[in-house]
Amino acid sequence: MPGNTTKRYPAELKARAVRMVAERPAEETEWAAMRRIAPLLGIGTPETLRKWVRHAEVDAGARAGVTSAESEEVRRLKREVADLRRANSILKAASAFFAAELDRPHG
Known part of the structure; x- marks a missing residue:
């Protein structure tokens, strides 16, 4: 559905995508990794992946937030x-x- 911002992704896919960003080559920036990984996994936009990464950082205690x-x-x-x-x-x-x-x- 075009414009559907509530599309749900399986938790396994989210975890895999976040892990792939974390395990990126040292010379690759985080944003470059997100732009590369999002289309590989069928994630609508790199911004979606960026939000998942930030949320995972909060859950891990590496970033302030809920x-x-x-x-x-x-x-x-x-x-x-x-x-x-x-x-x-x-x-x-x-x-x-x-x-x-x-x-x-x-x-």
């Missing part, structure tokens, strides 16, 4: 907060309903 594990934990916590808010909303509605029932005269 690791994959931290990102996943934040996503999990956001889902949990959303679920708890929904449950809280339901409980508030039920509480209001039953409070109204108790206040209603029975007779």
Whole structure:
């Protein structure tokens, strides 16, 4: 699909591409390696590979940033907060309903 920026690549391909950049010849710049490796592996653009390399550096602790594990934990916590808010909303509605029932005269 042209222009589809959410194309997914297998984790094995990402790992292999990042490893190939890391194992490049000493005389080759990182960007030159990315420009060479991306088309070899069918990666859309060298920029995609550059992002993978930077992310791998963060995960390895070689670069500052949010690791994959931290990102996943934040996503999990956001889902949990959303679920708890929904449950809280339901409980508030039920509480209001039953409070109204108790206040209603029975007779």
